[in-house]
Amino acid sequence: MKNPSSYSTPLPLLKRADVVVVGGGPAGACAAIAAVRNGVSTLLIEQYGCLGGMMTLGMVTPLDARTTRSNQPFGGILEELVQQVITETRQYSGGGGKDHHLYSSPHVMKHVLVETAVKSGVDVLFHASLVDVVRRGDEITGLVVHTKSGLCLIEGHIFIDATGDGDLLARAGECFVTGSEPGVLRGLTETGLNKVHEEESSYGEYEHSGQMQPVTIMFTMGNVDLERGKPLINRKLKYADIGITKEEFLKLPYANTPGFQVDGDELPLPQGRVLFFKNRRQGEVVVNMTRVTGINGTDALDLSRGEVIAQLQVFHVIDFLKRFIPGFENAYLLESGDVLGVRETRRLIGRHVLRGKEAIQCTPFPDVIAHGSYIIDIHDPQGRRKAIGGEIHGDCYDIPYRSLVPNTVTNLIVSGRCISTDHVAHSSTRIQGTCMLTGQAAGTAAALALQTSCPVANINVPQLQKRLLAANVRLRVPAPSEARKTDDPSLAVLNAL
Numbered sequence: 403m404k405n406p407s408s409y410s411t412p413l414p415l416l417k418r419a420d421v422v423v424v425g426g427g428p429a430g431a432c433a434a435i436a437a438v439r440n441g442v443s444t445l446l447i448e449q450y451g452c453l454g455g456m457m458t459l460g461m462v463t464p465l466d467a468r469t470t471r472s473n474q475p476f477g478g479i480l481e482e483l484v485q486q487v488i489t490e491t492r493q494y495s496g497g498g499g500k501d502h503h504l505y506s507s508p509h510v511m512k513h514v515l516v517e518t519a520v521k522s523g524v525d526v527l528f529h530a531s532l533v534d535v536v537r538r539g540d541e542i543t544g545l546v547v548h549t550k551s552g553l554c555l556i557e558g559h560i561f562i563d564a565t566g567d568g569d570l571l572a573r574a575g576e577c578f579v580t581g582s583e584p585g586v587l588r589g590l591t592e593t594g595l596n597k598v599h600e601e602e603s604s605y606g607e608y609e610h611s612g613q614m615q616p617v618t619i620m621f622t623m624g625n626v627d628l629e630r631g632k633p634l635i636n637r638k639l640k641y642a643d644i645g646i647t648k649e650e651f652l653k654l655p656y657a658n659t660p661g662f663q664v665d666g667d668e669l670p671l672p673q674g675r676v677l678f679f680k681n682r683r684q685g686e687v688v689v690n691m692t693r694v695t696g697i698n699g700t701d702a703l704d705l706s707r708g709e710v711i712a713q714l715q716v717f718h719v720i721d722f723l724k725r726f727i728p729g730f731e732n733a734y735l736l737e738s739g740d741v742l743g744v745r746e747t748r749r750l751i752g753r754h755v756l757r758g759k760e761a762i763q764c765t766p767f768p769d770v771i772a773h774g775s776y777i778i779d780i781h782d783p784q785g786r787r788k789a790i791g792g793e794i795h796g797d798c799y800d801i802p803y804r805s806l807v808p809n810t811v812t813n814l815i816v817s818g819r820c821i822s823t824d825h826v827a828h829s830s831t832r833i834q835g836t837c838m839l840t841g842q843a844a845g846t847a848a849a850l851a852l853q854t855s856c857p858v859a860n861i862n863v864p865q866l867q868k869r870l871l872a873a874n875v876r877l878r879v880p881a882p883s884e885a886r887k888t889d890d891p892s893l894a895v896l897n898a899l
């Protein structure tokens with residue numbers, strides 16, 4: 403019998419590739435497609451049986467931040483996939499996209515992602531979870547994955563963390579942070595972004611640092627008369643607003659269950675408000691109304707608890723909508739997410755930590771490799787406010803390459819939700835379009851590092867920018883003379899040009 407607390411086991415080599423991407427969400431899919439198109443063999447490892455991550459498994463159908471605020475598409479693989487999804491959604495699933503954000507069908511998105519990946523030459527390995535990392539000195543040499551065949555080894559030269567949760571960077575021993583820093587609201591006020599929390603200023607600053615945004619299971623409903631329900635969207639309601647008393651609410655079977663705790667005059671709802679959006683087909687809505695606070699998505703017990711509570715909330719919210727919200731009387735559930743939607747967990751502490759202030763004020767960076775344009779959108783970790791944040795001050799902000807690059811491991815690049823930002827900037831960079839752009843940049847950088855035999859931190863960034871521009875990514879690259887002005891030692895590569 404094996405020792406129950408530790409044992410050794412042989413690790414058969416399952417696969418090997420030049421670039422190994424872990425996580426097949428929006429970031430990982432784009433990273434793998436970009437790497438293979440830049441001429442290196444690429445393996446994409448995903449723990450579930452489809453690509454898309456939150457976009458498909460989590461039913462996050464609004465694909466935002468695909469354009470600047472003045473509607474200029476960011477281009478690249480993001481736009482290529484969007485156009486394909488629009489075509490296939492009309493063909494197979496009804497309805498279509500909108501101008502700024504696309505309401506995609508998770509099923510169509512699954513197909514478009516896997517087809518594009520495979521046609522581009524990506525080797526996709528489904529049902530394989532990263533469990534550990536083999537690190538020698540400053541390099542990752544292999545990954546331990548759990549599969550149906552048992553524990554196996556994956557070898558590669560450059561590795562990309564696209565797990566959303568930063569599983570790879572954490573297992574590799576890289577520095578990371580989770581949740582909020584002290585003084586989030588004060589910082590937002592200093593940048594002039596206090597509109598939302600001013601309304602609810604009595605709630606004060608966050609209780610402590612390290613707090614993460616709540617988790618949610620998304621679902622869709624059909625046969626909704628949207629026009630009648632619309633006036634209640636995004637409003638905190640009192641009992642009288644829906645024509646009932648607190649006593650009547652207390653008779654509901656789910657009154658006082660998590661998310662529906664009766665306290666004060668406001669109607670208790672997990673999300674604090676009625677929140678749904680028109681979906682792509684007539685009479686269909688996407689509902690974002692389940693919410694569980696205090697869940698750390700990288701803690702096994704928390705994650706399971708969050709799933710249980712949110713799955714129960716789905717049916718309670720449906721009951722609530724059908725009973726009390728005009729337009730939902732004859733509505734029905736279409737689908738709900740297969741996995742809990744986790745908004746925030748680990749973030750790399752990389753060579754540059756992108757600050758909320760820099761995103762809001764659109765600070766230019768000479769090593770820009772992607773842009774974001776979404777609002778600062780913090781779902782209150784304490785679950786009291788409607789939302790925290792507001793619009794950025796320019797058309798789009800810069801994400802520097804250094805925010806994808808760790809401080810110690812020389813062959814690891816990070817993309818998507820877990821790049822190096824603070825809590826405030828993360829609330830915008832976590833949005834799907836932006837994750838796809840950092841994914842494309844990470845995949846392109848990985849190929850470049852390999853082809854120039856360079857640690858990922860020392861690649862020729864202008865060369866990376868050139869490759870991204872050639873792949874139709876919209877990038878506001880500074881003129882070379884501007885790039886050389888910087889005194890930042892971590893930009894030595896730019897200065898040397």
Ligand SMILES: Cc1cc2nc3c(=O)[nH]c(=O)nc-3n(C[C@H](O)[C@H](O)[C@H](O)COP(=O)(O)OP(=O)(O)OC[C@H]3O[C@@H](n4cnc5c(N)ncnc54)[C@H](O)[C@@H]3O)c2cc1C
Nearest residue numbers: 425427428429449455456466531532566743818819832834
């Ligand atoms: C409830 C909710 C609502 C949202 N609303 C919007 C919205 O309206 N618009 C918008 O644009 N964005 C929205 N977002 C944000 C967005 O969906 C995510 O932040 C984005 O999908 C992150 O992309 P990613 O590729 O970094 O990570 P993910 O989408 O999380 O993908 C990570 C992938 O890695 C895989 N993985 C993780 N760990 C491992 C492992 N150890 N081994 C192997 N595979 C692994 C996962 O299975 C997954 O497929 C929302 C998010 C949530 C949770």
